[in-house]
Structure formats: structure tokens, C-alpha cells
Amino acid sequence: MIGFAKVFWLEIVSLVRSKTLVMLAVASVAWMFAAPFIAKGDGTADGAREMFVRYSLGGAFAILLVSLLAAATGSLARERAAKRLQLTMVRPVNHMLVALAKTAALTLSGASVLALCCILMPFAPGVGDGVLGRQCSHVLKPRLPSPRDEARDMYDAYMADPETPAAVKKAKKSVVLRLLENRAVDHYQTIATNDTVTWRFASAGTAAEAKGLAVRIRFTNQFDVRQDVRGELRIGPLSGVVSNITKAVVTVPLSRRAAEAGVAGAADGLSFSNKGSSALMLRPRKDIDLLVPADSFAWNLARAYLELVSILAIAVAFGVFLGASLGRPVALFVAIVTLVVGEISPSVIEQYPDELETSVADRIGLVLTRFAAEVTRPVAALQPLGRLASDECVEPGETARVVLLDFVAVPLALALLAGLVLPRKQDGL
Amino acid sequence: MNDSEDIVRLESVEKTFRDFWLRPTVKAVDGLSLSVRKGEVFGLLGPNGSGKSTTIKMILGLLSPSAGDVRLFGLPPRAIEARRKLGYLPELSYLHPFLTAKETLRYYAGLCGLKSAEAKERTTQLLEMVGLADVAGRPVGGFSKGMARRVSLASALVGRPELLVLDEPTSGLDPVSTKEVKTLVKALAANGMTVLTTSHLLADAEDICDRVMILDHGKSVAEGRVSELGTSLEDFFLAKVGDASEFRLAPFLG
Numbered sequence: 001m002i003g004f005a006k007v008f009w010l011e012i013v014s015l016v017r018s019k020t021l022v023m024l025a026v027a028s029v030a031w032m033f034a035a036p037f038i039a040k041g042d043g044t045a046d047g048a049r050e051m052f053v054r055y056s057l058g059g060a061f062a063i064l065l066v067s068l069l070a071a072a073t074g075s076l077a078r079e080r081a082a083k084r085l086q087l088t089m090v091r092p093v094n095h096m097l098v099a100l101a102k103t104a105a106l107t108l109s110g111a112s113v114l115a116l117c118c119i120l121m122p123f124a125p126g127v128g129d130g131v132l133g134r135q136c137s138h139v140l141k142p143r144l145p146s147p148r149d150e151a152r153d154m155y156d157a158y159m160a161d162p163e164t165p166a167a168v169k170k171a172k173k174s175v176v177l178r179l180l181e182n183r184a185v186d187h188y189q190t191i192a193t194n195d196t197v198t199w200r201f202a203s204a205g206t207a208a209e210a211k212g213l214a215v216r217i218r219f220t221n222q223f224d225v226r227q228d229v230r231g232e233l234r235i236g237p238l239s240g241v242v243s244n245i246t247k248a249v250v251t252v253p254l255s256r257r258a259a260e261a262g263v264a265g266a267a268d269g270l271s272f273s274n275k276g277s278s279a280l281m282l283r284p285r286k287d288i289d290l291l292v293p294a295d296s297f298a299w300n301l302a303r304a305y306l307e308l309v310s311i312l313a314i315a316v317a318f319g320v321f322l323g324a325s326l327g328r329p330v331a332l333f334v335a336i337v338t339l340v341v342g343e344i345s346p347s348v349i350e351q352y353p354d355e356l357e358t359s360v361a362d363r364i365g366l367v368l369t370r371f372a373a374e375v376t377r378p379v380a381a382l383q384p385l386g387r388l389a390s391d392e393c394v395e396p397g398e399t400a401r402v403v404l405l406d407f408v409a410v411p412l413a414l415a416l417l418a419g420l421v422l423p424r425k426q427d428g429l
Numbered sequence: 430m431n432d433s434e435d436i437v438r439l440e441s442v443e444k445t446f447r448d449f450w451l452r453p454t455v456k457a458v459d460g461l462s463l464s465v466r467k468g469e470v471f472g473l474l475g476p477n478g479s480g481k482s483t484t485i486k487m488i489l490g491l492l493s494p495s496a497g498d499v500r501l502f503g504l505p506p507r508a509i510e511a512r513r514k515l516g517y518l519p520e521l522s523y524l525h526p527f528l529t530a531k532e533t534l535r536y537y538a539g540l541c542g543l544k545s546a547e548a549k550e551r552t553t554q555l556l557e558m559v560g561l562a563d564v565a566g567r568p569v570g571g572f573s574k575g576m577a578r579r580v581s582l583a584s585a586l587v588g589r590p591e592l593l594v595l596d597e598p599t600s601g602l603d604p605v606s607t608k609e610v611k612t613l614v615k616a617l618a619a620n621g622m623t624v625l626t627t628s629h630l631l632a633d634a635e636d637i638c639d640r641v642m643i644l645d646h647g648k649s650v651a652e653g654r655v656s657e658l659g660t661s662l663e664d665f666f667l668a669k670v671g672d673a674s675e676f677r678l679a680p681f682l683g
């Protein structure tokens with residue numbers, strides 16, 4: 001353990017004395033304060049704040065992520081190239097602890113710079129006063145069968161349908177299921193005039209009792225036509241009126257209106273009655289959110305911070321592992337390529353959701369991209385900043401899972417691997 | 430001699446370096462067997478490129494042998510227990526330029542598991558011993574070659590090793606420092622420390638070694654006690670290596 005502490009200390013000292021840490025802090029904080037002048041919102045104060053939170057912290061985080069990843073690939077590889085590593089290797093320390101200590105030191109440096117950014121954020125121009133006290137909400141989604149289940153249910157009917165293209169009928173079942181699954185996510189539900197639909201929510205029974213309940217509806221349909229929408233929402237004793245012409249997203253507060261007796265909504269279901277003149281199309285999986293009041297922005301920021309630090313930890317651990325296994329230039333190259341692939345693969349997959357009409361080369365590319373997306377998803381799919389910016393609760397349960405996995409388990413496993421590789425990597429000695 | 434007294438033991442060890450495509454490039458060590466016994470100063474001699482450093486790195490577990498068996502304190506060299514009793518001075522001084530001399534020693538003391546108070550005491554003592562007490566607070570990045578060598582030597586000794594492995598300990602030192610290092614090694618040996626040293630400087634080896642082995646092209650060409658050679662080490666060396674190979678003698682006759 002003294003060995004661990006010493007390697008940790010050495011890494012911190014070299015980050016401090018090489019001025020890396022201070023340069024990182026200056027760059028991140030400078031970006032935070034420059035962001036409001038670069039990122040412009042939709043003109044409203046809320047829009048400005050949302051943009052700011054997203055781009056200021058997001059930019060600072062991106063600076064940290066890339067620099068720390070680069071530093072991590074060098075922490076072992078450069079020591080090895082300078083032949084100093086052998087002096088540590090012949091000492092009675094576990095090589096895994098060496099890798100772990102370097103990971104911990106780099107992560108801690110990143111965490112402290114990020115903490116500084118979070119602490120300074122409320123003081124930055126454009127955030128507005130009292131941001132820390134703002135309320136955030138849990139976002140509940142309608143309880144529907146998973147897209148995969150829906151795809152399975154639809155499969156037989158779809159294959160029997162004469163309108164299904166011949167190419168699809170010849171395709172493998174797994175391919176068709178993936179196609180259907182992608183469609184299910186975007187499945188539209190049509191609500192005719194004077195019709196009422198009900199969506200169930202997992203914990204709406206208690207939610208209905210909550211003060212400050214609201215429903216958020218998105219009105220971007222396939223053709224991006226903004227409709228004149230009128231209707232009424234009900235859940236338990238609460239109700240709210242929807243009236244929208246121009247906005248793509250509306251948030252409707254629900255309140256108890258005792259005077260209006262009669263039809264009380266189901267306690268665990270949110271119902272919507274279309275009172276407009278035309279039918280309405282909504283994707284319940286994407287367009288309907290029940291907003292239940294949660295704690296404050298400050299707590300939300302703290303949870304988002306933990307998730308971001310976990311992402312830094314996993315990136316650093318990966319960089320350290322690469323540096324243990326490869327020479328510096330190759331390690332750096334692999335790290336950057338992985339970062340880029342992790343960032344872009346989800347959107348590549350979204351644009352090429354199935355391989356029915358593509359060539360063999362495209363198919364191979366898609367399989368690889370899908371694999372990359374799958375591997376990097378636990379990290380790439382985390383959106384704590386988006387949630388934070390739009391006052392959505394970064395759920396504590398998810399934060400706990402992210403911390404356990406990305407901050408603890410994966411870095412430990414990578415350090416273990418690095419420790420195994422380290423003594424076997426012999427060139428350059 | 431009893432096996433259990435062998436601090437280091439190599440049996441038919443080979444090391445072939447390979448390139449990226451795993452094609453063999455150099456056979457640096459070729460069927461080497463040796464043992465270093467407790468309490469002796471063992472010298473591994475030979476011209477440049479004869480495989481001395483490679484042998485040392487296999488003993489330290491930094492390189493794995495292509496064939497044969499290496500034991501350090503009777504253990505595989507990568508066992509943590511074996512490394513606990515080890516001090517190593519590499520060929521050149523590879524130091525962390527940001528650290529001061531004192532911090533360097535404290536760092537390696539920590540890696541050896543010394544507690545803070547003990548590490549502090551040991552650091553002061555060693556810096557005094559190698560004559561660097563005055564510059565203890567200066568970053569080693571600015572040290573001269575000789576000063577850096579002393580820091581390296583002190584950090585090799587910081588964990589109170591039972592086996593001290595020195596790769597060309599006097600390279601880059603002026604005559605006075607060379608003499609000091611030799612005196613130090615003799616003193617350590619007199620206190621019971623086992624020393625394995627390499628050198629291409631025969632005069633240095635003759636002064637400090639109990640037993641020597643001469644390597645050429647990765648093979649042992651001669652082995653013996655310095656006191657029993659009957660001739661000077663230089664004559665012995667030339668007789669053995671001169672006819673065993675065609676290498677140029679000039680670099681290590683001086």
C-alpha cells in the first residue's frame with residue numbers, strides 16, 4: 001500500500017510540476033467563462049441557461065477527457081521509453097497497483113479540475129441567479145412493451161403482409177427483428193378527434209399525489225408539421241389543458257381543479273383527450289414524459305459530476321492500459337480512434353439501421369460499428385449534462401450504477417490487465 | 430557449495446531478441462549458467478554488447494529468457510518476495526527529472542515498503558554517504574552525470590538490499606568518484622551484502638570482485654576466483670577473449 005501511495009504521489013507531482021494540471025484548469029475554466037459568448041440559446045433566459053450549462057461544462061469536460069486520455073496513454077509508455085519504469089518494476093510492488101495508482105492519480109486530477117468548474121459554474125455569466133435552487137424532475141416514460149418485444153409480436157404479421165418488400169422476406173430473422181425494433185421506437189399512435197388514450201406509468205400512483213406534476217409533450221411528427229393542438233390531460237384527480245400552435249415541445253402543469261367534477265382519471269394512467277379539429281400523431285415512447293418533482297439543481301449537479309468523473313476514470317484506465325501494452329504513439333492513436341468511433345458509431349447506426357440494401361463491405365462495416373457501439377455504449381450513452389441542462393433528474397440509481405461500473409469495476413479490471421501485460425512488454429528496455 | 434546459498438542461479442539461459450514479426454535478430458545470451466553465492470562480489474565481465482546487461486535484466490525479471498531457468502533467492506525473478514531484497518543500479522541513471530534528490534530516495538524507499546520515519550532517516554543517511562547532502566533539495570534533472578549516478582546508487586541501496594545488482598557502476602564517473610564507489614562496494618561486501626556487478630573496466634573489476642565470469646557473444650568463456658588467477662585479470666581476460674573472438678580490444682584495454 002505504501003507502494004501504491006508512492007506511485008500515486010509521483011504521478012500527481014509530475015502533473016503538477018510539469019504544469020499540466022494548472023494548464024488543464026486554466027483551459028477548462030477559461031472555456032467555461034467563454035462559452036456564454038459562443039453558445040447562444042433561443043433568446044429566452046431559460047434557453048440561455050440550458051445552452052450554457054450544456055456547453056460550458058460539456059466543453060470543459062471534453063477538454064479534460066481528451067487531455068487525460070492522452071496523458072494516461074503516456075503515463076506508463078513514456079516512463080518505459082525513458083527507461084525509468086524498470087526502476088519501479090524491480091521494486092517489491094504489485095504491478096497492478098502501479099497501473100491502478102496511475103489511473104487513480106490522473107482521475108483525481110481530472111476530478112478536481114471538474115469540481116472547480118462545477119463550483120464556478122453558478123458564477124459564470126448567463127447562468128442566472130439562484131440556479132442551484134432550481135427544481136429538477138424525474139422523467140417517467142409510459143410503460144409499454146420493450147421495442148424488442150413489440151418487434152417479436154409484429155414479426156409474423158409483418159412477414160405475411162403482401163406489402164412487405166421481397167428483400168426483407170428473404171432476410172435473416174435477426175435482421176428483420178432489428179428492423180422492426182428500430183421502427184417500434186418510432187411507432188406512432190394516432191389519436192382521432194374526441195378520442196381519449198391512456199398511457200400507464202410505472203410509479204404514477206404515487207406520482208399523482210405529488211405537487212407540481214407536469215406532462216411534457218413533443219409535437220415533431222414524421223413530416224415536421226406543426227399542428228394546432230388542443231386537448232386535456234388527466235391523471236387521478238389532476239388535470240391540465242393542452243393548447244399549442246407553434247411550439248415543438250410543451251410542458252403542461254397538472255393541477256387539482258375541484259370544481260370540475262365528473263370524470264376523474266385513472267390513478268395510475270395518464271389520459272389524453274384530443275379536443276382539436278384534426279387527428280394527432282404521437283410516438284408514446286419518445287413524445288410523452290411525465291415530470292415528477294425531484295430535488296434541486298445543486299444535487300443534480302453533484303450526481304452529474306459523479307457520472308462525468310466516472311467517465312473520466314474509465315477513459316483514463318483505458319489509456320493507462322493501452323500505455324502498458326503499446327508504445328506511446330500507437331497507444332495514443334488507438335485511444336483517439338476509440339474515442340471517435342465511440343462518439344460517432346451510434347449516429348452511424350441510426351442512419352443505417354439495417355443492412356438489407358447495402359453491399360458486403362457496408363455490412364462488414366456495420367457489424368464492426370455495431371460492435372464498437374455496443375462496447376462503448378455504457379460510456380457513450382451517458383448524457384448527464386443534457387439532463388442537467390434541461391432540469392431532468394440525473395437518477396441516483398443510475399448514478400450509483402455508473403459509479404460502481406465505470407469508476408470502480410472497469411478501471412480495476414483494466415488495471416489488473418495492465419499489471420499482467422506490464423512485465424511481459426519488453427521492448428525498449 | 431550448498432544450493433540454498435545461491436542468491437542468483439542461471440541454468441542454460443538463452444535470450445534471443447526478436448523484431449516485430451518475431452524474426453530473431455540477436456542472440457544476446459547463449460546457454461549461460463552461473464551462480465552467485467551469498468556474500469560474494471561477482472563480476473560479469475566482457476566487451477560491449479557481450480550480453481552483460483541482458484543477463485542482468487533477466488535476473489531482475491525485466492526480460493524473460495527465451496530458454497533456460499533463472500532463480501533469484503530461489504524464486505522466479507518476478508516474485509514480489511524476490512524483489513524485496515534487491516537493489517539495482519542500471520547502466521545509465523534514469524531519474525525522474527522533476528523530483529529532488531531527497532524525493533527520489535523517499536520515492537524508492539516507499540516502493541520498498543519503508544515507513545515514513547524510517548524512509549526519512551535512511552534518505553538522510555544515504556545522501557550523506559554519497560556526498561549529496563548539500564544538494565538534496567535540488568531537482569535531479571539539473572544534476573551532472575556523476576551526481577545522477579550517485580543518486581541512482583543511493584536509491585539502489587535505500588531498501589537495505591541483500592543483493593545489489595550494479596550494471597557498469599563506475600561508468601561516467603571521474604577517477605576520484607570511481608575510487609569512492611569501489612571503496613563503498615568493498616565496504617558493503619565486508620558487511621555481508623552480495624554484489625553482482627558488470628564491467629568492461631578490468632582494473633575496477635580486479636579491485637572489487639571475488640569471482641568473475643567473462644562473457645563473449647553471450648557465452649561464458651572463462652570463470653574463476655580473482656585470487657586464484659595467478660596472473661593479472663587483464664592478461665587472463667586477453668588470453669580468454671583474445672583467441673575466442675575477433676572483437677576489437679581497444680575499447681577496454683584503457
Ligand SMILES: Nc1ncnc2c1ncn2[C@@H]1O[C@H](COP(=O)(O)OP(=O)(O)O)[C@@H](O)[C@H]1O
Nearest residue numbers: 428429446455457476477478479480481482483
Ligand atoms: N532490447 C533489445 N532489443 C534488441 N537487441 C538488444 C536489446 N538489448 C540488447 N540487445 C542486443 O543484445 C546484445 C547484448 O547487449 P547488452 O546485453 O546490452 O550488452 P552489454 O551490456 O554486455 O554491453 C547486443 O548485441 C545488443 O544490441
Ligand SMILES: [Mg+2]
Nearest residue numbers: 481482483520
Ligand atoms: Mg551493458
